[in-house]
Amino acid sequence: MEKTFFIIKPDGVQRGLVGEVLHRIEVRGFKLEALDMRMVTPELLSQHYEALVDRPFFPKIVDYMTSGPVIIGVFSGNEAIASWRKMMGATNPLEALPGTIRGDFAQAPSENGATFNIVHGSDSKESAQREMLLWFGKEV
Ligand code: DAT
Numbered sequence: 001m002e003k004t005f006f007i008i009k010p011d012g013v014q015r016g017l018v019g020e021v022l023h024r025i026e027v028r029g030f031k032l033e034a035l036d037m038r039m040v041t042p043e044l045l046s047q048h049y050e051a052l053v054d055r056p057f058f059p060k061i062v063d064y065m066t067s068g069p070v071i072i073g074v075f076s077g078n079e080a081i082a083s084w085r086k087m088m089g090a091t092n093p094l095e096a097l098p099g100t101i102r103g104d105f106a107q108a109p110s111e112n113g114a115t116f117n118i119v120h121g122s123d124s125k126e127s128a129q130r131e132m133l134l135w136f137g138k139e140v
């Protein structure tokens with residue numbers, strides 16, 4: 001049994017896709033372990049995306065991710081981390097296959113725009129552990 005950390009980003013919340021995303025997690029047989037809605041601070045984002053803070057597009061990520069509330073959560077199941085990465089689809093919605101969340105609900109970024117791609121998911125056991133502690137402040 002493995003746990004992964006996920007975010008439904010502000011575009012997902014604003015567009016009314018919370019139920020759709022949680023439904024996909026539940027019907028796949030994963031178990032929700034934690035769920036919360038909150039506004040995000042730029043400071044927390046800098047920690048969350050520590051590998052990306054020096055990239056030129058980081059300010060756009062901050063504007064996007066602080067534009068409204070997000071849903072954060074943890075779910076568990078077999079190979080939860082890799083399964084959720086596949087369910088999300090590729091980072092750029094242009095490359096995300098139909099059937100994935102990003103491929104079904106998001107468009108390619110506009111020129112000079114942020115990548116509005118609905119969801120986040122941890123990319124390894126280490127980042128799942130780190131992100132759960134960072135966002136929930138405790139073991140989930
Ligand atoms: P993912 O969200 O698929 O794990 P990531 O961790 O590499 O992708 O990047 C985090 C977010 O940053 C991603 O969802 C969108 C944005 N991003 C990543 N690479 C980008 C790029 N080259 N140009 C613009 N935005 C980018």
Ligand code: MG
Binds near residue numbers: 121
């Ligand atoms: Mg990532």
